[in-house]
Amino acid sequence: MNQPEEQIDTIRCFIVDEIIKDPSVEITPDSDLLIGGYLDSVSVVRLVAHLEDQYSVKIPPEDILIENFGSIQSISDYLSTRV
Amino acid sequence: MQPDQEQSIHEELESITHFAQKSLCVANTLGVANELAPDDAGSTSKSFPHAAWEACANAGIQGWTTPTTYGGQGYSTSDTCKRLAALGLGCDDNGLLFALGTQMWGIQKAILRFGSDSQKEKYVRGLSSGEMIGGHAINEPDSGSDALNLSCTAKQTSNGYVLNGLKTYITLAPVARFSLVYASTNKEHGRWGISAFLVDATTTGYNAKPADAMMGLNSAPVGSIVLDNCEVPKTALLGKEGLGASIFNYLQLWERSLLLAPQLGTMKRQLNNCIHFAKTHVRNGVPISSHQSISHKIANMAIKLNTCQALQDNAVNILDADEQSGYHASMLKIQINEAFEQNSRDAIAIFGALGYSANEEHERNLRDAIGSSIYGGTNDMQRVLIASHLGL
Numbered sequence: 001m002n003q004p005e006e007q008i009d010t011i012r013c014f015i016v017d018e019i020i021k022d023p024s025v026e027i028t029p030d031s032d033l034l035i036g037g038y039l040d041s042v043s044v045v046r047l048v049a050h051l052e053d054q055y056s057v058k059i060p061p062e063d064i065l066i067e068n069f070g071s072i073q074s075i076s077d078y079l080s081t082r083v
Numbered sequence: 084m085q086p087d088q089e090q091s092i093h094e095e096l097e098s099i100t101h102f103a104q105k106s107l108c109v110a111n112t113l114g115v116a117n118e119l120a121p122d123d124a125g126s127t128s129k130s131f132p133h134a135a136w137e138a139c140a141n142a143g144i145q146g147w148t149t150p151t152t153y154g155g156q157g158y159s160t161s162d163t164c165k166r167l168a169a170l171g172l173g174c175d176d177n178g179l180l181f182a183l184g185t186q187m188w189g190i191q192k193a194i195l196r197f198g199s200d201s202q203k204e205k206y207v208r209g210l211s212s213g214e215m216i217g218g219h220a221i222n223e224p225d226s227g228s229d230a231l232n233l234s235c236t237a238k239q240t241s242n243g244y245v246l247n248g249l250k251t252y253i254t255l256a257p258v259a260r261f262s263l264v265y266a267s268t269n270k271e272h273g274r275w276g277i278s279a280f281l282v283d284a285t286t287t288g289y290n291a292k293p294a295d296a297m298m299g300l301n302s303a304p305v306g307s308i309v310l311d312n313c314e315v316p317k318t319a320l321l322g323k324e325g326l327g328a329s330i331f332n333y334l335q336l337w338e339r340s341l342l343l344a345p346q347l348g349t350m351k352r353q354l355n356n357c358i359h360f361a362k363t364h365v366r367n368g369v370p371i372s373s374h375q376s377i378s379h380k381i382a383n384m385a386i387k388l389n390t391c392q393a394l395q396d397n398a399v400n401i402l403d404a405d406e407q408s409g410y411h412a413s414m415l416k417i418q419i420n421e422a423f424e425q426n427s428r429d430a431i432a433i434f435g436a437l438g439y440s441a442n443e444e445h446e447r448n449l450r451d452a453i454g455s456s457i458y459g460g461t462n463d464m465q466r467v468l469i470a471s472h473l474g475l
Contacts, residue, residue, distance in 0.1 A: 018474060034275045041231060041274060041328055042471050049408040049472075058405065062197065062322065064329035066275040 004076055007055075011072050014050055019043045029073040034066055044069060051075070057082040096169040099142075100348075103173025106138040109302075109444070130301045131258050135179055140213020144170070148187055149195070149211040153203055161399050163187075164344045171348025175444045177451035178302030180345040181458075185254045185303070186210055188337045190217035190263055194281070197322035197330055202281060206261065218259035218291075220250035220282075220308055221331065230460070231274040231328055235310065237266035243316040244268070246280065246288070249309055254458070256306030257293045260284055264310070265327045277327030280319045288313030299450030332409075338459050339412035340398040343419040346455075347395060350388045350426055353448065357381050357433050371433070380429040387422035394418050410472040413465035416455070420462060424452040 008029050016025055020038055033039045039047065047069075048059050057079065068078040084092075139145060147163045149155020158166065171180055194206050209215030226232045235248025246266050253262065261283045269276030282289055290309040297305055322330060358381060361372035371377045394415045401411050427449035431438035438445040456462045 035271070035273055041332055042468055044328075045332060045407060045409055046472060049406070052407075059407075061329045061333040061407065062326065064332075065323065065325050066272055070275075 004080070007079065008072050008076050010054070011051075011075055014054075015039070015047070015072070018050075019046065027072065029076070030071050032071060034070055039069070047075075051079065055079055055083060092165075096165060099166055099169040100173035102138075102142055103170050106142075107132075107135045107170075107174040107176055107179060109176045109447075130178075131182075131255075131304050132176065132179055132302050133258075135176065135302075136182075136216075137213055139179075139183060144183065145186060145191075145213050146211035149191060149207055153195075153207045153211060155207075155211045160341070160402055164341065164395065164399055167341075167344040168348040168351070171345030172352050173348070174345070175349075175352075175447075176302050177346070177349065177448065178300040180349075181300050181342070181451075181454070182255055182303040184338070184342040184345065185219060186217060188341045189219045189334055192337050193263055193279070193321065193330055193334055196333065197279070197326065198281075199318070201318065202321065206281060209260070215260045216255050216258050218253040218256040218262035218306075218308070219334075220253045220256070220262040220264040222252045223249060224251055231265070231277060231331060233265060233267055233274075233277060235264070235266040236270070237268045237278060237280060239268065240314070243314060243319060244280065246282065246310040246313040246315065249307065251307045252294065253291075253306055253308060254303050256291045256308055257304045259291065262289075262291075262308060263321065264308070265331065266310075268324045272325065274328045275325055277331075278324045279321040279327045279330045280315055281321055282310075282313065282315055282319060286313055286315060298453060299447065300454045333407070335460065336407060336409050336412050337402065339409065339416040339465075340402055342459060343416065343423075343455055344395060346419055346423050347388070347392055349448070350384070350391070350423055353426055353430050353445075354381070354384050354388055357384065357430050360434060377433055380433060384426045384429055387426055391415075391419045391422050408472065409468055413460075413468045416459060417462050417465050420452065420455040424449065424456070427452050 012027055015038065016023060016027060027038065044064065048064065051057065052059055059082065063078065067074065069075055143156055146155030147158045147166060148160070149157065151157045174180060191207055191210050194202055198206070206215065206217065210217060221230050223234055225234060235246065235250065237244040237246045246264065248266060250264065256262065261281055264280045264282045265277055266280060267276050268278040284291060288311045290311065292307050292309070294305040294307055361377050361381060362370050364371050398411050398415045427445065430445045431449060434443070434445055437443060440446065
């Protein structure tokens with residue numbers, strides 16, 4: 001598994017296990033997280049804190065937009081610009 | 084820190100407390116021993132202590148956290164926090180302190196972080212000088228505990244945006260020169276389609292109205308704003324389209340971390356007053372402090388105050404580290420609210436009938452304390468956030 005795939009899988013696991021808390025939910029890298037209702041505003045704060053901790057990056061509030069957090073793929077793409 | 088620096092800071096904090104005692108206390112600003120009764124004061128501009136606000140501005144208080152570039156003092160969060168506690172130690176008008184906090188942490192912080200240079204020049208400079216007052220227009224009649232469940236819309240036009248909707252329970256709306264308004268620019272994106280706007284009160288279609296009287300904090304008047312085809316220029320947008328939810332979350336973190344900082348000073352005054360009263364109020368030949376039912380209450384008040392101080396210092400450190408987790412801020416908000424509420428009940432019990440009198444600050448402190456269990460997200464909501472961060 002290369003690095004982006006591993007990162008996508010790690011993010012997916014956190015969202016499914018820690019936020020949705022339902023392993024039966026199937027989320028693909030392109031699933032719509034925000035509009036699909038998987039991430040509310042509380043969850044986004046948790047996810048941001050987790051990503052900052054996991055990948056040793058700072059995610060400024062200016063970047064918490066749908067284009068960066070709309071899907072696991074977009075999160076991964078965004079992180080690649082921050083590392 | 085060098086001893087002479089410590090002495091200098093100590094003297095400055097003392098001068099802030101002295102200023103607050105002299106110029107900001109209810110008896111001095113409203114000319115009565117207590118604030119106007121809620122049914123008389125309502126939430127109109129009449130209940131707002133304009134002279135005290137101006138006195139604060141002349142003392143530079145609204146600009147404590149503002150960079151010197153925009154006419155402020157540029158103090159660090161930690162230094163501002165100490166000054167706010169010194170202010171609370173001397174000022175018995177909790178509504179005024181609350182109003183100052185909503186400006187510093189809710190409005191100025193938003194514009195300093197997300198605003199353009201011209202927005203900072205216009206609004207931050209105006210707010211810091213005391214010339215301007217801003218309202219934070221989030222709530223709507225149907226939004227409930229989910230503050231971002233908005234109906235208010237902002238439709239883009241060739242010139243800017245047209246806003247329509249109703250905003251409620253806005254602190255300082257009756258006296259605000261402008262408001263930070265959240266509205267949807269893209270309904271399909273839900274809360275991620277919310278944007279924030281700086282809307283001047285003189286704009287056609289912006290109608291502010293006072294709300295019904297509140298239980299406490301009456302010198303911070305509350306109101307609603309009707310936005311009826313309210314057209315604003317593109318330059319009214321704060322940050323980017325769709326950034327509203329993130330701006331809101333960011334401000335919640337700052338407000339919950341610092342809005343109650345002055346109450347550490349208020350609780351210290353409350354504690355000092357209770358100690359003095361208990362030692363000097365003699366019944367049946369002994370001061371009431373000799374009774375454990377009294378001394379234990381006071382001991383508990385001191386424990387709560389010191390716990391709050393520790394959590395406050397921790398929250399400031401987290402803000403300085405630029406961490407966005409709201410976990411500690413939620414704990415702090417609950418802790419200060421519940422400590423102040425219980426300490427106010429204990430103060431009333433210690434002072435007895437005098438504590439229950441509307442001519443003293445004790446009953447008012449209790450009414451004011453309850454306000455902080457509601458605003459900035461109810462304590463129940465804070466516990467939801469804490470539980471969520473614990474993975475529950």
